[in-house]
Amino acid sequence: MRKELSKQYTPHGMEQKWYKFWQDEGMFLADENNSHAKNTYSIVMPPPNITGKLHLGHALDDTLQDILIRFKRMNGYETLWLPGTDHAAIATEAKIVAKLKEEGLTKKEIGREEFLKRAFAWKEDFGGQIIAQIKRLGCSCSWEHERFTMDDGCSAAVRHLFVDLFNRGLIYRGERIVNWCPYCKTSISDAEVDYVPKAGNLWYINYKVEGGQFITIATTRPETMLGDTAIALNPKDERYADLVGKTAILPLLNRKIPIVADEYVEMEFGTGAVKITPAHDPNDFEVGQRHNLEIIKVMTEDGRINENGAKYAGLAILEARKQIIEDLKAEGVLVKTEELEHNVGICYRCGNVIEPLVSKQWFVKMKPLAQPAIDAVVQKKIKFVPERFSKIYLHWLENIKDWCISRQLWWGHRIPAYYCEQCSQMIVSEEAPKVCPNCRSTKILQDEDTLDTWFSAALWPFSTMGWPQQTNMLKNFFPTNTLVTAYDIIFFWVVRMAFVSLDQMKEIPFEYVYIHGLVRDAQGRKMSKSLGNGVDPLQVIEQNGADVLRMSLIIGNSPGNDIRFSDDKILLARNFANKIWNAARFVLMNISDTEECEELNPKALQIEDKWIITRLCKVVKEITANIEAFELGIALQKIYDFSWDVFCDWYIELAKLRLKNHEATVCCVLVNVLKEILKALHPFMPFITEEIWQALPHKGKSIMLETWGIHFKADEFKAEADEFEKLIAIIKAIRNARAQGKVTEGQKVNICIVTAEEVIKENADFITQLCKAKSVVFAKAEPEDTDGAIAATTDSARAFVYVTESVDKDKELAKLGLQLEALNKEYLVLQERLSNPGFLNKAPKAVIDNYIEQKEKLAERIVNVKANIKKYS
């Protein structure tokens, strides 16, 4: 049915309408029982966390995936795009703690149970919001399979994995140095520590050595000396050769500590002598292990000095530092103080300084798990796009340390380890034991800690498909085909999915890892809350539509590279949407209600039809290859260029001539080419393409279900299409000549063309039309009279443009008079509105700005018209 389209593209309304339609009609459904295994395509959506709103990074990530999944769906694949949300342990817990604080409450006061209740309520609120926002973007996820990292199935998978790794000796519990955040009161993994340069001091302190000598050490953290259990020197350091093996006296506490030799000490730094605090420094811990040193913890978990710190006990770290410096000065052992800028580890979540400290934690033994994950990438079973990111992945795995998986948080998967209160027996099991297998006691407590968020995230590609059950979905859709994610998440997530999948499934979790960059602001800065430079994607959707947001994120985007998001891009996308919209409007205005344009009759085609079809086939073929190679930015650019420069600027202009006679073939070509453009564009801009599609005569239900690719044979008309380019070339040259010769639109010209090309001679009407000519004649040789003519030359033709008439002044003046009148009227209307206080107060700012802009443009035009009137009178 032919429908009227409004003059300008307005997305409002169409998005909800079509999204609901697609979903109601079950178009996103993945048939998990489909056994045509070769014909399936699956993507696992990186689950957004439930702490916040959709940001542009998500929007980009999800748009890329939606393009791929829609493309594959149109290519006939059974597709599964499995969505979900992540509980984001530490981040969510921090938010809830902050909210409690507002109410004057603490975690401990309300207790674990109540805390979890609140956390789940939070999930209901915000988890739902982010899903709604993803739908708003147009993402065609398989929503009936939506998952959450802490739902029953995923939780069971987590316990299964933990128990399995534990039973195989790959999970152990031990005292190790961990990164401790005194604010979040939990350990965090190495990857969660950020290092920032900070101005600090390097203090030089004399330690007395037995026998009366002194040895000077340098430190940036003097308070840790309370836990010193040795001094270390480099074995090659001749300055101190005689000191190794002797005993030093720790100032303030007067503890006797050994002097040891260790390669770790750099002779050039400080004095070449290092105090060793195994409990509070990762390197010192290792030195301690090598030399069998005592480990003395002097810090509490909330960042204070503990009872081992003698008189300093109870002081916060910085207070203790101050006091200790004072006391060292008083004792006369503080030799000097230097300023030193050094890197300080901070918690990636709360920004507070990390204190390394020894504590009992759960770890995953990484070496045996890492190797298969390394092999998978080396052997190109898992392929990174762009390839260079595999280096980051490999480098990380080759230097991996054991993974600390326990967190002292409440929000998360509780560690499935249980302790008998009576006999201290530890039981690790998927289900909580009722009685102790050792002493039959029923007093059993579960480990207080929860697991690192990434422990459950590592299972995501298959826990979401029902693992550890052997489901049909797993059989048909696992391993998944593609993972789309940003490069900043490679260590956190990609690596962990890889080794867990290879260990548990004996298969890679995905074949391609498509890495995209970060979305930055117009100045290239990271978008962040503190800078306030974040662009809210929802607002962009509100103002311009999801299609425009999607296009502005994809255009000019190449794999792995960051993109800058700017108003220019939005404008580009909006203008393009409007262009397509109007091209469709034009086609609809020119076809009759009963037009049947399903099939093209090759015999009825004119040369320009064959030309556009050939160009179309070529471009669709290229676009297909681009999408398959993940070059989505290029693919979209090609659709843009073809639609605008080829279809609109040339074919529609050429078609106008034939449309005067309501010729059926040209209508048919217009409709069919437009349809092909819409199909190619659909993965990128799903809503506008569906809206237009539904307005066109068609048999299908939705453009989503159309088959990708062109129905015509690509090379059939190639020779004629090439011929046609010659006509285009001469038209361009003549237009150029007109402009160079300052021939205005109003001035008619006669054109004489010398050419041997039939294609030019036969299509003189097009030249008349597109070059605004009065007449076009052909000559065998260059005309004798070329005085005043402007020449235009191409490879195959030479044209002479004669300006035959000067501008008819009276006619021109009359026209300009009318124009001026109309413009003035329009101007007055705008001015009136803009001086109306009611309007100014109530209308949205965007509307007012638009009016002001329009008014300015009108004023400019009025000035121009007035100038022209002056010119002619």
Place this chain on the structure above:
RNA sequence: GGGAGUAUAGCUCAGCUGGUAGAGUAUCUGCCUUACACGCAGGAGGUCACAGGUUCGAGUCCUGUUGCUCCCACCA
């Protein structure tokens, strides 16, 4: 200290396997030719960071230098 990216029109960036430099925007000239002024036609604007090399031919490949960005490690 190790590694990676990047350097192309005033600005923001494309440019895949080497073959006559592209887009958007800004700018200049003409246009309300009614699908679209969110538009049309035309123009100006680039030693493709620098220096070498391979090649008949290099923005593209190799080596080096410089600037910017990022990642990893680490600084007692």
